[in-house]
Amino acid sequence: MRPPYLWNSFIExxxxVHFTTPPPSDVADLKHLASNDPWRILPCVLANLQQGRFEVSKRLVALMREVRDAEVWDACAVLLSYAAPYSVIRELEASSEKLLEPRRSPYTRRYFCEVLACSGGVWGVPYLIRHYRELKDRKVEAEVEFYISQVLETEPGPVARGPRVLWESNGLPPPFEESLPVLLTDEYLKQLEETFQELVSSQKLYEKEALVEGERLNIRNVARRLLKRVQTGERRDRIEDGRMLLEATTGLDCRAFFDDSGRLKNLTAAAIVEEFLERGDADRYQPGARYFFGHRIPD
Known part of the structure; x- marks a missing residue:
């Protein structure tokens, strides 16, 4: 059972990526990693990651092999996305097909798409597109289109809109004739590949760099876009993602962005981001590199 000090942790x-309330004093003790209780393992991993001890992230991949629980996988996905070295995420990706067994649910495959997208690795985009190609559920496809857009587009555009739809006759005579939607998936996949390759070429991106919203990860730009969005209240999905990335990278406490019912507190959120930008703290972070709580994630 999720402990009270993690009551709404791992939730956008x-x-x-903070504790809801102060955890027990021994939360970071590595003995917890050997526990059979995922809710002892997860706070231990979080506490160690916050201190820059990234080797503990390997325990998350093992935990996903051991436990088939949506809430546990949600937490693992968040920590892997924002704090695991790419070597660990590659290990997860290598295990993905086995982890999808015995039932290859599209909802399970979505987790791997989330981690690949939110971690932003240039190396991971082809795998993200491959996972999308394997999806068979339109609702999950739409979710993953959002993830891919989050990587490839500064603002939601053609990638976020998904494949074009053509309406084709079922070939029956009136009054039995109906028009059926046909998704132009192959055209869309080609568009994804071309958009990605153009970004890599034009920005001279390397495999181990992070790609976020159509550019090499730059936390100052992330914060500027986030500030504009919280001021207007537009793009709620991008606000949540921007909050998570800014918070994870810097350790900035963004819990006051939302009230207890999940409503955005525009003025409070804007003040937090403005203060971060005015302090010049973004100068600490090398573009293209990933950090967690100010510690550079090794790759």
Whole structure:
């Protein structure tokens, strides 16, 4: 059972990658990693990651092999996305087909898409597109289109809109004739590949760099876009993602972005981001590199 100090941790509109309340004093003791209780393992991993001890992230991949629980996988996905070295995420990706067994649910495959997209690795985009190609559920496809857009587009555009739809006759005579939607998936996949390759070429991106919203990860630009969005309240999905990335990278406490019911507190959120930008703290972070709580993630 999720302990009270993790009550709304790992949730975009909750405590994010902070503890909800102060955890026990021994939360970071590595003995917890050997526990059979995922809710002892997860706070231990979080506490160690916050201190820059990234080797503990390997335990998350093992935990996903051991436990088939949506809430546990949600937490693992968040920590892997924002704090695991790419070597660990590659290990997860190598295990993905086995982890999808015995039932290859599109909802399970979505987790791997989330990690690949939110971690932003240039190396991971082809794998993200491959996972999308394997999806068979339109609702999940739409979710993954959002993930891919989050990587490839500064603002939601053609990638976020998904494949074009053509309406074709079922070939029956009136009054039995109906028009059926046909998704132009192959055309869309080609568009994804071309958009990605253009970004890599034009920005001279390397495999181990992070790609976020159509550019090499730059936390100052992330914060500027986030500030504009919280001021207007537009693009709620991008606000949540921007909050998580800014918070994870810097350790900035963004829990006050939302009230207890998950409503955005525009003025409070704007003040937090403005203060971050005015302090010049973004100068600490090398473009293209990933950090967690100010510690550079090794790759």
């Amino acid at each position: 509109t909750g405590a994010g």
